[in-house]
Amino acid sequence: MTAVLKTSWALLLGMMFLMIGNGMQGTLLGIRGGIEGFAPTSMAWVMSAYYAGFLVGTRVVANLIRRVGHVRVFSALASLVAAAFILYAADAHMVLWAAMRLLVGFCFAGIYVVAESWLNEASSNETRGQALSLYMIVQMVGVITAQGLLNVADPGGYTLFIIMSVLVSVSFPPILLSASPAPPYSTTKRMTLGQLFRISPLGCVGTFALGGVFAAVFGMASVFGTERGLDVGEIAAFVAVIYFGGLVCQVPIGRASDRMDRRILIAGLTAFGAALTALATVAPPNAWTLLIFGFFIGGVANPLYALLIAYTNDFLEPADMAAASGGLLFINGLGAISGPFVIGWLMTAMGPGGYFFYLAVLFGLVAVYAIYRMTRRASPTGGTAASYPPFLPQASPVAVEVAQAVASERRQETGAPETPGNESGNENQ
Template identity: 45%
Template sequence: MTRPATFGSALRSSWALLLGFSILMLGDGLQGTLLAVRADQEGFSATITGLIMSSFYVGFLLGSIITPKITANVGHIRVFAALAALASASILVHAIFVQVPIWIALRFISGLCFAGLYIVAESWLNDRATNETRGKLLSLYMVVSYLGVGAGQLLLNLADPSEYLLFILTSVLISIAVVPLLLSAGSPPAFRESVNISLRDLFRLSPLGLVGIFAVGLVTATFFALGPVYGQRIGLDIKNISYFMAAAVVGTIILQGPLGALSDRYDRRIVLTIVSLLAALAAVICGSLSQNSNLMLFLSAALFGGFAFPLYSICLAYTNDHLDPSQMIAASGALVLISGLGAVLGPVLIASIMERYGTQTFFWSMGAVHGLIGVFALVRMVMRAPVPLDKQGPVSPSAAPHTGSVMEGVQQLAHDEAIDDELGE
């Protein structure tokens, strides 16, 4: 199909995709918080809850691997419809069987489905864009993702998590999300394969980038998996838990752009160091204020989210600064794996720390992780010369570790296409 030449025409051809994805993210944002709150209400320990929530990311890793192969065989439309149906059904089964092994299996299935849904939707959206419109279109997509996840937290207030209604609502949202995507005009995109790159080579090229991506994946997954449990255990009611979770997303929306712009203008390692230490400080403040004013807790959570979560995009950009263009598509798959491993480990590890040393260690542990990122960035500044500013690529805004790497690959695919066009002229 012919790609729209202007951003306006690209937006008109993509509104159904963006609408469908916003509805999907509403369901995604609601289901994570709902399950964490319900698990705590059922008396599950923080460790067990962390294990349940981590299984989502195990499924996500597998989904990231198998979705491209399945899509190449049966096509985008069938894959998206099948995965959405499975994800919609799995959330309903949570309400029927409140048992730890079943919830672990269901979260695994949900993670696998959402990995595929993200990959299909993002590659489809990219097919609607040109090199001139891709950056704006994907940035809008990220804003839609943030808003969907944030608004999904607030839906928790509509009913009691111990009842069926919120599970049904989540299922309905995921099911409805299919409609505008499947009715969008145009042919589905082709799916391109890429060559492999080893983790060893990637670590050799950018140790700070990989360590940072792993750490931010760990913290982000931990916050969204255990944040509702933390809020419930410090005495927040359902309404304030939803505000607490949404505050972190709002902070991310506000600071994502400015922090990315700073890292484009200055040595990324300096920005990484400062922002990591600010995230660590915000985490300490959150842990200290948890028993006091709710308003101060929400503000400090917004600061924590604003400094902590955008680090993922900066780490991705820093890693790409040290790669050849031919390596970046393959590297995106490895970055999904690295961030996914952190996401699997984080909730289980920090939940165990909370059980042993107390609820307040939730934020303190995440603060320690960000402090270590800042220290490691300082060490790398001593050991390695900076990348010249004119050689740095732009930061791609990323809503979450699992979507960020996909988008980096998508944007680099566009870069490779531009090179191919130039060589062909």
């Protein structure tokens, strides 16, 4: 870990500033939208725009990098983010906010690709896994720290938006002055969604549903808090524990994933999430117990993403894993774009309880479908199963590929534990 910090501390520091700014953005807009009197259905457009921009960015940014290089792409995109954060405060209008969220999502898709490419290039084969882990921790700590900063000024004013913009601006020097030339960025071959579904129906269905979950827990949480009548500190704490839960639960779930039939783990986690959120729907938690709910919701949702990709990889050759991951990232993005609209409609029709009802339905559907898939084909044996690659939902294709490579290397070094009670099978239907 010391070696990673020695070579990459400036890049990680810059990413910390970026993540604090981005973490403030989503929560602050939800709070400010409530102050401005925006309905949940209106805020759905604003929150959904980020995921749409991010999805477009993951498909376009490769061409930009190939044309002008990593440094120019990073400088241009980060500058646009800093400008967008200031423009949020210029006029509290839904159309402007949605346009700026679209731009910010697009820019962060490129920023993640560039930063993760640089981090990968600065790491050796021996330190790549540590670098990725430290990068994940820095991102999560940045987002959690951002929630605390929301209490330093009035969300109805301009100060918090200025802080967000300044944080992005001060991220430039440590990243740009320390970054070595990154290797040429190349995209992997594409896999059609039809091919991907035939390989792993559960991976596709689960990833789409999980995109909707992410839209709720990472996008609409502050809108829910505003509708619930929570104050700024309570909303910030609720969002923070969601991320903290995801960080804490990533490792134990990953270890369990490599030792059992992943479908049992997927079904168990989503069934637990469905039960928890159903309870919150019928017996709404108070401000304190809401933190417990938020921790476990984040703890279930965050690791599920990597778990579903690992399960899909169980039925793939290593050469096809990157293409499949790209397809799953796209499916997840589609689910995230549609999620805020459903949540906004449910909260308008049902009140704040519609937020948890939405999560309960999605978790429940994945649990039922995972159980159904267990009746259609056997799980691969422990010797052929892929290893769990830990990464965050906002990871770019670069981080996903690096995580999979690191997980595969570790599995080869340590040996694959046998998965009890399974036989390999080839049936897809």
